[in-house]
Amino acid sequence: MGASLRDVAQRAGVSVKTVSNVVNGYEHVTPTTRAKVEAALSELNYKPNLSARNLRRGRSGIIALALPELDSPYFAELARAMIKAAEDAGYTVLIDQTDGLLERERHVLAGIRPQLVDGLIVSPLAVGREELAARTDDTPMVLLGESVFEGPADHVAIDNVAAAGIATEHLVSIGRQRIAAIGVQPPDGQGTARLRLQGYLDALGAAGLPVEEDLIKQGETFHRKDGVKAVQELLALPEPPDAVFCFNDLLALGAIRGAHEAGVRVPEDIAIVGIDDIEDGQYSTPSLTTISPDKDQIARLSMEFLQSRMAGDRDAAPREVQADFRLIERESTRGRH
Amino acid sequence: MGASLRDVAQRAGVSVKTVSNVVNGYEHVTPTTRAKVEAALSELNYKPNLSARNLRRGRSGIIALALPELDSPYFAELARAMIKAAEDAGYTVLIDQTDGLLERERHVLAGIRPQLVDGLIVSPLAVGREELAARTDDTPMVLLGESVFEGPADHVAIDNVAAAGIATEHLVSIGRQRIAAIGVQPPDGQGTARLRLQGYLDALGAAGLPVEEDLIKQGETFHRKDGVKAVQELLALPEPPDAVFCFNDLLALGAIRGAHEAGVRVPEDIAIVGIDDIEDGQYSTPSLTTISPDKDQIARLSMEFLQSRMAGDRDAAPREVQADFRLIERESTRGRH
């Protein structure tokens, strides 16, 4: 294969140590020596063996990012931000796609790739709080997404209750009275949905609007198709809603599509708002009002937490931080009816 | 940190070799010995050090996937398929996001992470054929995307000329006469655009339609915003087109949005077709007619090529394979005007 340090050392007529010094940018090397070594280095097209280096150094410079799915735009956009933030910090990212499956999330938490990955950023869907807390692997970890973990590890998220509240409130503010929700999960489902439901209910209460069971719909996988289906059921109701708060943008885009298919106008007949601010929502017809979490900030904060843990600060109490978000008004909630 | 093989060996009262045998599932181990070892293994919560194993074995089980951007839906969907295919083959994927920048693509080709990655799947945008051919790093590599490489490495792609031809032809078949194109690149731009332009021109020729310079628009970054801008320019023409072939779905979705903003109906006034079959196109209003490349097949073929190279078949002539694609008709080209 490629040349080793020893090959280079031989060719340059110096010791392995000296070559290593040059390769690693150690300052105190005679110009002459350095020149000789560098010549040999490039003649042999030397590339360090990273496995060996990692073994010796006890670190790899790789962190794993475990996400439910890479082709859901929110996660894709988050992954981009994360890869960028990791790179700025000198790390590269390895991605694990869990599909939100319990089995796979467990596998990640138990430590796939021991000693190959210096840290872990995980967005769990299936695994619960207790299991997270009972983790035996000691690779530094940062949690993403929900906000009901209560301390098994550092955690970065937006305030989901508040975000959902603001989205719902916005629908109230434009004069809507029958506000539906799409994205509720079965009782054992993910916490994000529970928190967003909470925010929705809080906002209805604050506005003095009644809660109607019929207007609260499940969104099993948080994908467009669930949004289509749910909105169709809502529109088939004897007294359909005049607005929908969708627990994410994909559901909302599905809802827009479903309304269109049913011949119902958005926003005139039904206003729609989502959460995530994925790019699609800027270009859909109508464009989508949404809550925009600061993805770059989430990425940056996650890396900061992870870095401090990787740097040795393992025992400090788990930290919890909430990233910024803001409401972005677009066509799907414009105007009154 | 964690326990090493030696720790386990001591505890079990056997040699390191025996523990290694058990860990690696070597068959010929006495049940008694195995039991002892397994007990020690779980008592110490042993996890193999992958860096050490990789160093020794000379392989890592990791392949790198270098894509322009992870948050472009086509690449996100392709990445998902690739991660899946790699996993089926026992590999994990590390993603490099090049942003299509020459500098970063070069870095990938020169071998970032030497010996840490067994193989490379690259979708180059900026780097040209000559440079690919002149690569010095000998990590096995598979190329994705264009089809004008002519042999520097194994290559998987769809037949872009044919795909563009079929898309254009479809517009002809529904009676359109003034068919525009969006997505042309500056002369030194990527080959994909050149090939799709070729297919477009071929189809116009075959249909006996004239080529009009005014109807051929650039699409610098292949993103939605370029589609919006280009379609607006087209619609401002004294004699606007009645159809547009967009070189990818993102451009097409932008074009739909742009037409909507201009008060022009799709498909009645202007029919639109794209390439990629990203999920958004199923749910847009109107839904998008497109060419669907078989992404799973692309992923599978790439892995097969890569595996054969990684298995040692380094010197065989570079292979070229074309993945399947098909036209999917949706609302954006339905009906005649």
Next chain:
DNA sequence: CTGAAAGCGCTTACAG
């Protein structure tokens, strides 16, 4: 400023 040597944790011929 440079060298000789140990050792990171593993796998693998080689013996027995």
Next chain:
DNA sequence: CTGAAAGCGCTTACAG
């Protein structure tokens, strides 16, 4: 079936 030992390629005290 199991053990003792070498070595993958690197980094890093330790000398000098």
